Amino acid sequence: DQQVKQNSPSLSVQEGxxxxxxxxxxxxxxxxxxxxxKYPAEGPTFLISISSIKDKNEDGRFTVFLNKSAKHLSLHxxxxxxxxxxxxxxxxxxxxNYKLTFGKGTLLTVNP
Amino acid sequence: GAGVSQSPSxxxxxxxxxxxxxxxxxxxxxxxxWYRQSLGQGLEFLIYFQGNSAPDKSGLPSDRFSAERTGGSxxxxxxxxxxxxxxxxxxxxxxxxxxxxxPLHFGNGTRLTVT
Numbered sequence: 001d002q003q004v005k006q007n008s009p010s011l012s013v014q015e016g017x018x019x020x021x022x023x024x025x026x027x028x029x030x031x032x033x034x035x036x037x038k039y040p041a042e043g044p045t046f047l048i049s050i051s052s053i054k055d056k057n058e059d060g061r062f063t064v065f066l067n068k069s070a071k072h073l074s075l076h077x078x079x080x081x082x083x084x085x086x087x088x089x090x091x092x093x094x095x096x097n098y099k100l101t102f103g104k105g106t107l108l109t110v111n112p
Numbered sequence: 113g114a115g116v117s118q119s120p121s122x123x124x125x126x127x128x129x130x131x132x133x134x135x136x137x138x139x140x141x142x143x144x145x146w147y148r149q150s151l152g153q154g155l156e157f158l159i160y161f162q163g164n165s166a167p168d169k170s171g172l173p174s175d176r177f178s179a180e181r182t183g184g185s186x187x188x189x190x191x192x193x194x195x196x197x198x199x200x201x202x203x204x205x206x207x208x209x210x211x212x213x214x215p216l217h218f219g220n221g222t223r224l225t226v227t
Contacts, residue, residue: 004154034215043116043203043218044155089154098143098162098210099171102154 003027004092006103014111019077021106023090026071030092034100035064035075038087047088048075080110114138116219118204124225125194133189133222137206144181145207145216146189150200158202161187162210194226 005024013019023033031052036044050057050064050073057064063076077084087107091100117136125131137144146158157171161181172178176194181187191198201223205216 002154006154032213036218041220043205043220044216045218046215049213049215091155099145099157099160099168100155100216101157102147104152104154 001026002103003030004090004101004103006088006090006106008106009104010107010109012109012111013080015082016079019075019080019084019108019110021075021077021088021090021108023073023075023103024071025073025092027092027094027101028071029094030101031095032093033064033066033073034091035062036089036091036102037084038089038105044089077108080108082110082112084108085110116204116206116217118202118219118222120222121220122223122225124227127196127226128193130190130192131194131224133191133202133204133224135187135189135204135206135219137185137187137204138217139185141206141208141217142184143207143210143214144187145205146179146187147203147205148200149203149221150197155203158189191224194224196226199224199226 034049035047038044066073087105089105090103142163144161147155159179160168176192179189201221203221205218207214
């Protein structure tokens with residue numbers, strides 16, 4: 001069963017607008033969440049994380065929101081830039097487990 | 113400094129052959145992970161090494177898969193008698209410790225194609 005779900009395989013936005021990438025999880029034991037960005041032919045790179053004791057974490061143009069009751073998190077990118085075009089993976093772990101469980105990813109395309 | 117290095121970057125092999133994939137982690141990183149990404153799927157955990165502790169092999173999909181980490185540094189993932197379903201991108205990652213707030217640093221992966 002898929003414990004981390006990214007239901008939108010792709011998203012297209014205009015440069016300068018906001019990009020919102022969504023992620024849902026089913027395992028209530030997950031308490032730490034991360035977003036990774038992946039360009040073609042490269043490995044994923046860490047973008048931003050959030051602990052379950054928070055509901056928001058911001059780093060420059062990137063903000064992650066966590067809604068524990070809904071088991072939902074989202075990544076906001078504002079303003080979006082063409083260089084943000086990549087696959088974004090949501091990942092989660094629980095307190096007893098150093099392993100990350102990843103979603104299938106969302107391909108973001110930012111059009112100039 | 114140098115990142116995680118994986119070799120080869122691409123590997124095409126015939127069904128039934130054995131393959132070895134190599135990972136050089138970032139110097140000083142004690143934690144090393146192998147993940148794979150099959151077409152249209154997320155990253156699937158395979159195996160985890162931490163220092164001199166016994167590895168966590170719980171993600172290996174079959175006994176055809178094995179991995180070792182020599183001297184706490186370089187790791188090799190071996191797939192015996194490859195099958196077409198083994199075709200995927202195999203990603204290695206390292207981390208300074210097993211602390212979850214330390215993000216994983218991934219290599220560029222080895223794209224394995226089994227024909």
